[in-house]
Amino acid sequence: MLVGADIGTQSLKVVILDPALRIVGQSAKCYRPSYPKPGWVEQAPTLWTDALGPAISEALSSAEVAPTEIKAMGFCGQLDGCIAVDASGAPLSPCLIWMDRRATAEIEDIPAALVRDECGLVLDPGHLAAKARWxxxxxxxxxxxxxxxxxxxxxxxxxxxxxxxxxxxxxxxxLYCLDRRGYAQALLDRFELSETQLPPIAEAETCAGRINQRGAALTGLPAGLPVAVGTGDDFGTPLGAGFNAPGRVAVVLGTGEVVGGLHPVALRDESGLLETHAYPGGAFFIENPGWFSGGAVAWISQLLNVPDLTALNALAAQAPAGAAGLSFIPALTGAMAPEWQPSARGCFYGMTPAHGREHMIRAVLEGCAFAMRDVVDRLEQMGVATRSLLLIGGGAHSRLWSQMRADIVQRPAELPQRVDSAPVGAALLAAVAGGVARDLNEAVGALSDEHTEIDPSPREASAYDEAYDKYRQLFRSLRPLFVQQQSD
Structure with missing residues (x-):
């Protein structure tokens, strides 16, 4: 038996996998970030450690499994958080989580080209280096x-x-050099940090260590249990859905939408739309780290008093492809596609008295999917294989939205049996760390490959192409306003 845990922004989720890597128990414990100032978003690290014991206990109970039957534990979790700790590992600060934007002054003297060339990243205050310097x-x-x-x-x-x-x-x-697979001294110097202030780097699926007495008290699991090094949720989520080889584009439809593909070589995107990350197992994940997508759907549902996903789908289905000329820019918290523009804001354009709730909802769904197309098109331009989509996350429960995405990029889409796969990915790391599987390929191969396949409809292609062109033209027209707002 294996335990996988996902340290999310809104909750800590735990699954129990049996020896055949099937889910036999699960649980979740909720918590929230805090917002002390505009642009500041924090989370107390004790929220995660306090949630571990109750969540694991509940998952074990639902699986009817004793703690002594667990062979190993693995984690994935939110990226780009930064916590300062003392020599004993105790936190000296709240975690500045991925949404925190306070460290803008800390990147003013950092060359964007150096960050792109060494790390394959976009220079941004959300990354750990800027927050550590702050x-x-x-x-x-x-x-x-x-x-x-x-x-x-x-x-x-x-x-x-x-x-x-x-x-x-x-x-x-x-702070990481993709080519050397280690910390980049040039960037450490620029950010006034030393390598000794950062954890040593290891493969995600290797054993980090074994649960000590403090860990046993926090988890309710036996001391001596192997714990995997772990990974981020951008990687654990697709991994838990069986994504471990080039060919497909992973589309994670959560509050934020992450879109990317695997490639054997560490490419850099000169346009600045995509970032390149190491991926568990040795490939590179070339991705856009995400825009407010599922969050935008939740916002429009609340705004228009739509009670649930079923009602939302039914309303959106009443509007035609292209939303009868209504366009939506999915930038409620800034734009990440078709370009990174943090000062951008969302908008509707083309509204007339003939438009109703159904058109507004459809436009939001389409606008988020058009941003996905921006990424898929750029991946293809870079030579990354994009033969099909793998749709994961809560938004993949919407068959209408899933079909829309297949139609917009004219590629088949796969819906795995379980779309909330982050803690499963964490458990796969535990399988290797605990010796249950020889490597990640074996662990992923043991997963159930049951999925629903959605074929694209050529009938809607021209309508979506026209609507996509309008979306791109609208963004270009609004760019001067976005830039002006940034300078104000």
């Missing part, structure tokens, strides 16, 4: 900062006493 400047010398952690590496140290981070997570830090 914490070092603002906590003061008396804080005695020993290390900076991301959420997953923090929790692993809490359970095992070992500081270590996976290559995939390290590659999101803005």
């Amino acid at each position: 914490l070092a400047r603002h906590l003061g010398r008396e804080a005695a900062i020993a290390r900076f952690h991301q959420p997953v590496s923090y929790v692993v140290e809490q359970l095992t006493g070992i500081a270590v981070i996976g290559h995939a997570l390290a590659s999101t830090s803005m």
Whole structure:
């Protein structure tokens, strides 16, 4: 038996997998971020460790499994968080989570080209390097900062006493050299950090260490249990859905939408739309880290008083492809496609008295899917294989939205049996770390491959092409306003 845990922004989720890697138990414990100032978003690390024991206990109970039957544990979790800890591993600060944007001054003297060339990333205050520099400047010398952690590496140290981070997570830090697979000294120097302030890097599926007495108290699991190094949810989610080889485009339809493909070589996107990360198993995940997509759907549902997904789908189905000329820019929290523009804001265009709720809902669904097409098109231009879509996450429960995506890019889409796959990906890492599987390929191969396939409809292709062109033209027309807002 294996335990997989996903340290999310809104909840900690746990699954129990049996020896055949089937889910036999699961649980979730909710918590929330805090927003102390505009642009600041924090989370107390104790929220995650306090949730572990109750969530694991509940999952074990639902599986009718004793703690002593567990062979190993693995984690995945939110990217780009930063926690300062002392020499004992105790937190000196809240976690500045992925949504936190306070560290803008910390990147002003950093060359964007250096970050792209070394890391394959876009220079951005959301990455760990900027936040670590901010914490070092603002906590003061008396804080005695020993290390900076991301959420997953923090929790692993809490359970095992070992500081270590996976290559995939390290590659999101803005301090990692893709070609050398280690920290980039030039960027460490620029951010005024040392390698000793960061966890050593290891493969995500290797054993980080074993649960110590503190870890046993936090989890309710036996001391001595192997714990995998772990990875980020951008990687654990597709991994848990069987995504471990080039060919498909992973589309994770959560509050934010992550879209990317695997490639054997570490490409850099000169356009700045996509970032390149190391991926568990050795390939590279070339992705857009996501825009407010499922969150936009939740927003329009609340705004228009739509009670549930069934009602939302029924309304959207009443409108034609192209939403009768109504366009939506999915930038409620800034744009990530067709280009990164943090000062961009969402908008509807083309509204007339003939448009109703159904058109507005359809336009939101289409606008988010058009941003997906931006990414798929760029992947194809870069030579990354994009033969089909793998739709994962809560939004994949909408058959209408799934069909829309297949139609918009004219590629088949696969819906796996389980779309909430992040904790499953974490458990696959545990399978290797605990010796249940020889490697990740064997672990992924043992997953059930049951899925629903959605074929694209050529009938809608021209309507979507026309609507997509309008979406791109609208963004270009609004760009001067976005830039002006950024400078104000």
